[in-house]
Amino acid sequence: MNQTQAQMVLSAAIILRRYLSSRTQNPISSLSSATTSLRSLKTLTAKPPQQADHGNSERGISNDDYFAAIHHISNIVRRDFYLERTLQKMQISVTSELVYRVLRSCGKSGIESFRFFNWARNQPRYEPTTIEFEELIKTLGRTRNWETMWKVAEQMKKQDFVLTPETFSLIIESYGMQGLVDRAVEVFNRMKNFKCPHTTEVYNSLLFSLCEVKNFQGAYALIRRMIRKGGVPDKRTFSILVNGWCSAGKLREAQEFLEEMSRKGFNPPVRGRDLLIDGLLDAGYLESAKELVRKMTKEGFLPDIATFNSLLEAICKSGEVDFCIDLMRDVCRLGLCPDISTYKIMIPAVSKLCRIDEAFKLLHNSIEDGNKPFPGLYAPILKALCRGGQFDDAFSFFSDMKAQGHPPNRPVYTMLIRMCGRGGRFVEAANYLVEMTELNLSPRAQSFDMVTDGLKNCGKHDLAKRIEQLEISFRGV
Structure with a gap:
């Protein structure tokens, strides 16, 4: 093949890939094509990924291959009407690990998960364990297939498997979320038949169910x-009832409850005012929460850092970033030390408003606190600089972050390439594409297309050809 023919093949491959990527695939047809593209599922699913790195290395099985197989099987369970027949035709080595992962992946498909589990139980050399049974029960509870859920629970009981309090908690809450409190109470009472104790977690689930229907009298009686x-009540016990009262607009009752519990010697694991702020935020009373925290800071009291972060996040979502900046200054003066979550909330919020100086100040404070910058912290600043047309500053800052912070990941490179394209900086975008491939980070097809087209439009045809060749060599088209 001469150079001209090779170039024609290269161009045809690029055009074909672009054409195929632009078409909308039929989910069912993509499932059938995936069947032929995957390697033998019997081989891929024979070992869990923990062992794949070692025992299967000689056969070339990677974590990516294993999870691709799990994803493929999960798609069949969710979408194939004749899933049992399809699965039976495939060479699948059924293990507890595989069944558990598929059930977790199909957490919103109750009856389909039940059918898959029954099919798996009929396969040779597979014996279900408690973890698969419980995962199925959770899925059936979440999807309101309660009759089937209890059949599975009875099967567990017959086989001398023990249902944990965690599973019963989920069942109780699944009834509570639908307002079926009587059924939730019935489950609570039936637990003794399964030899399962009433733990604090279980009490909390029933408490949640009662508060869902505003039965606060019954909830307090349960406590x-x-x-x-x-x-012994824990933080969630207090939070559920306080949140319930706050959502009903009963702030006084919530305060009285906390005071009464304190008099009885059951102080909440966090301060009462923090619980009230959390309750007001959960109930959507943002202004009341802001007023309460203002009052606290004026009196010299500091909120818990987790509560403070929740408040910052809620206020930033409402668009009142200036209030957050002022509040942060006030609490820091009083001695509150921001944690990494505080900076993860504030830096993107101020960057989105193009408050570059404020963003850099927050990032500097984070570094002074001993935090090494990671992509989630510096990517919003990069984006803000590019949006403001400050590309040279952005490129310089990116170089500093590569040297001083955590290495950039695929989303950061993708964002930077996209912003360069929007600003007409296609040569820099091409450089970042090359940099990605050198780091073995897979660029998106859209990134290659945008850079190639942009380079051609601005007359950089030689560089455009090099990027096309890079895509071919990297993807093996």
């Missing part, structure tokens, strides 16, 4: 029973 039976 008294819990204490009488020797249970």
